[in-house]
Amino acid sequence: ETGVTQSPTHLIKTRGQQVTLRCSSQSGHNTVSWYQQALGQGPQFIFQYYREEENGRGNFPPRFSGLQFPNYSSELNVNALELDDSALYLCASSLGWLGTDTQYFGPGTRLTVL
Amino acid sequence: GQQVMQIPQYQHVQEGEDFTTYCNSSTTLSNIQWYKQRPGGHPVFLIQLVKSGEVKKQKRLTFQFGEAKKNSSLHITATQTTDVGTYFCAGTMNRDDKIIFGKGTRLHILP
Numbered sequence: 510e511t512g513v514t515q516s517p518t519h520l521i522k523t524r525g526q527q528v529t530l531r532c533s534s535q536s537g538h539n540t541v542s543w544y545q546q547a548l549g550q551g552p553q554f555i556f557q558y559y560r561e562e563e564n565g566r567g568n569f570p571p572r573f574s575g576l577q578f579p580n581y582s583s584e585l586n587v588n589a590l591e592l593d594d595s596a597l598y599l600c601a602s603s604l605g606w607l608g609t610d611t612q613y614f615g616p617g618t619r620l621t622v623l
Numbered sequence: 624g625q626q627v628m629q630i631p632q633y634q635h636v637q638e639g640e641d642f643t644t645y646c647n648s649s650t651t652l653s654n655i656q657w658y659k660q661r662p663g664g665h666p667v668f669l670i671q672l673v674k675s676g677e678v679k680k681q682k683r684l685t686f687q688f689g690e691a692k693k694n695s696s697l698h699i700t701a702t703q704t705t706d707v708g709t710y711f712c713a714g715t716m717n718r719d720d721k722i723i724f725g726k727g728t729r730l731h732i733l734p
Binding site: 511542544549550551552553554557565566567599601611612613614615616617 | 629656664665666667668671711713721722723724725726727
């Protein structure tokens with residue numbers, strides 16, 4: 510157990526809808542990162558939040574946005590869902606900067622877009 | 624663009640045989656991390672390598688970081704059924720930059 514939780518476990522949406530995914534980081538971890546993992550692929554970095562501010566972003570359009578809260582929880586919001594958004598969405602928390610500290614992944618949210 | 628390539632994509636080995644997966648980056652890495660993901664699970668951190676030429680061992684697992692900090696390998700000695708899963712390398716180009724995962728090597732153990 511990593512101490513990182515995500516909700517919901519599974520979600521089904523239709524094209525054009527909006528979705529909010531939630532993550533609860535380990536207590537004391539100031540950094541949360543979100544990833545998209547398509548079937549059979551490695552995780553793709555979406556963005557990172559450090560102390561409630563976005564400070565790194567991968568190649569994802571602006572309809573992917575996020576929030577981080579003082580209580581170590583965070584959200585990933587995706588607007589105008591597309592079929593290709595179907596994937597496992599993972600959050601990972603760490604003490605410090607992305608790529609320099611151990612990342613603890615949550616179990617993920619499986620999103621299906623129909 | 625920046626890429627992290629991993630080979631092989633799949634590997635089937637007999638239980639007890641050794642296994643190696645290789646990771647290559649198009650640019651110099653500041654560090655590299657290795658993760659294991661069991662089927663239906665999430666990535667679990669294994670180790671981080673930072674120094675040029677660094678070698679680290681965890682029981683039957685040996686991790687290496689190349690002298691040029693552009694490649695890395697994970698070697699498992701005498702595989703066991705519990706080693707089944709996908710092994711990912713993830714490289715960071717510069718401090719505070721994004722982390723790039725390879726596509727992973729899926730290890731299957733034949734009994």
